[in-house]
Amino acid sequence: MAEKNLQELFHETLKDIYFAEKKILTALPKMAKAAQSDELRAAFQKHERETEEHIARLEKVFAEMDESPRGKTCDAILGIIGEGQDVMKEFKGKPALDAGLLAAAQAVEHYEIARYGTLKTWAAELGFNQAVGLLNATLEEEKKTDETLTRLAQSGVNQHAEAA
Ligand SMILES: [Fe+2]
Numbered sequence: 001m002a003e004k005n006l007q008e009l010f011h012e013t014l015k016d017i018y019f020a021e022k023k024i025l026t027a028l029p030k031m032a033k034a035a036q037s038d039e040l041r042a043a044f045q046k047h048e049r050e051t052e053e054h055i056a057r058l059e060k061v062f063a064e065m066d067e068s069p070r071g072k073t074c075d076a077i078l079g080i081i082g083e084g085q086d087v088m089k090e091f092k093g094k095p096a097l098d099a100g101l102l103a104a105a106q107a108v109e110h111y112e113i114a115r116y117g118t119l120k121t122w123a124a125e126l127g128f129n130q131a132v133g134l135l136n137a138t139l140e141e142e143k144k145t146d147e148t149l150t151r152l153a154q155s156g157v158n159q160h161a162e163a164a
Pocket of ligand 1: 051142
């Protein structure tokens, strides 16, 4: 068996985040539907549209590598999304529901930020120059989403959970 190199690691990790983004795309509408706060719902809906773009960008990265886009089961994102689904079930109709949804969404964003940060660094090392720009554009959107969620957490969603 050939020695595993950085390009293979990059490709495997690309498949991991491609799988994750597709899962996130199916989870976001459910989270938006469950959200009680209009602002939180709007944030989820906005990120759903961005996630479609993230998937399209990943497909361009696969193309730059001359690979066809393929996902690989990512247990980490399945776990994080599963926790979010538990919160939706356990806190349905409860005041803390939005705080729980927000926490789940931030866990998703932090996972993505970790992955995109790594992929961007590796793309630069491997000389996939178009990929660096694409991965960076997504990384910046994930960071912005995380900031929006933090702002929402500080500006009311969690206070509502406390007040009840
Ligand atoms: Fe994303």
